[in-house]
Amino acid sequence: MSRHTLPARALAAAGTVAVLVAGLGACASAEDDKDPDHRTFAFQGDTLTIDADDSGLEIIAADGNASGKVEVTRWFQGSVAIGSDPEVTWNMDGDRLKLRTHCSGVVADCASKHRVEVPRGIAVKVKSDDGSVRAQGFRDALEIRTEDGSVRVSDSTGPLELHSDDGSLRADVSSRRVEASTENGSVRLDLRVVPDLVETRSDDGSVSVALPRGTYKVSAESDDGAVDVSVPRDDTSSHVVNARTQDGKVAVRTAN
Template sequence: MKGMLTPRASRRRTMRSTATAAAVTTAVVALGAGCSADSLFTDVKSASRSYNVGNDDQRIRTLDVRSYAGDITVKAAEPDRRTVGVAEDMEYEKTKPHTEHQVKDGVLRLTSDDCGGNGDKCTVHYTVTVPAALTARLRTGGGDVTVRDLSGPVDARTEGGDVVARTTSGRLHARTDGGNVRLTDVRSRDVDAESGGGNLRGTFAAAPDRARLASGGGNVTVRLPRGTYAVDARTDGGTRDVSVPTDREAPHRVTAQTGGGNVTVTGRD
């Protein structure tokens, strides 16, 4: 009868419908895998600028960065460089972030705002090149903080990202509320690193006088050069492994503690 499907035609239509549905599903999955919900439905803009600060008459001794959100990277310049180089890379939706830099009493302060507090995406990623011996105070509300090859004191803090330090030799303090802390080939004699819940991994190129690495719940791993150490290693819920020579009276004191993860203190060789 007219309008009725034969069994063969019905099977062909079912196969075409199934193939179409599978193709649509595959496209949606592929789209979801490559894009976040924010990137699908928002228009993120970008802007950047770079500049140099300081000269022979305006020597900068301290860098103070206070960013609402975004990564901060600070690296050492060539030995003969006296100025500070700053690059700002911004990402925002509606209102462009407002950034400022000012120098007072030898302190260069870099600041960025919250784009008016409207809840839109608002980040400023700072990349700063400085004389190696400069003091660095770094704060961000939501990005990673990375320092490389600095010999001056460093105080790095983030509310949600990671803190990474490579080949530093000055006093080093690192704090993150929920990210990880990674210290690589550091020569700093005084180290204090803490995470609210992430992992900490510290590899030392020289024996520290005092090193404290603590996590609220992650793993803590400390790798030390050959020597004898006064070690305080504690965990409330994981395993404890100390394989370096220990002596309570040793001049090099290492504290490694976590509320729930594993603690390992071992040699780096």
């Protein structure tokens, strides 16, 4: 038999997979789930860790939430044509909320999204393996780390720490301390109050920091790109801004 000739069973299997792939059509979208699941988790502690994989996250500091209760809404859409049925799980383990999506097989197409509503007065740490993260409304400390996904934070005043291995970072906040770093992606910070400290870095991407009118101690560097600092500078200022990238433009400017 020629080395280019496949056995009949292999050809049949390949044909079956091709038909199944064609039948799946467009990729799954969590937004197609019109009947999401909802669950309330009891929580006692000062810091909640949200540990998620393969899911988009929306995290909200909610005034209306009862003390000691974390509200979670889950959207899921997907199928596995050849392999085990997809499975989504959620549980609270001490101070850690674990959100898991299991979807694997020869032809697997799944998407999930979680919205987590956290009572005021609780700091939040987020660890996401794969998926975008959106957060808003935090007065307490917020730390977000993702291996693959963008991060967006808005309407927050507490200390902010953002890290992504592969994804852009955006923050439109009134935080006085902000740290933002990504290995691959741009960083954009729009600050509504004069910060005490801003530390931002990208290995591969532009960095933009917009600041209220004030005088700042600024360090701005790019190994391969333009550097534009247009805010008033004073090396004795207590308001420190460090902005660096290895490849891309750096801009530190006064907000409009």
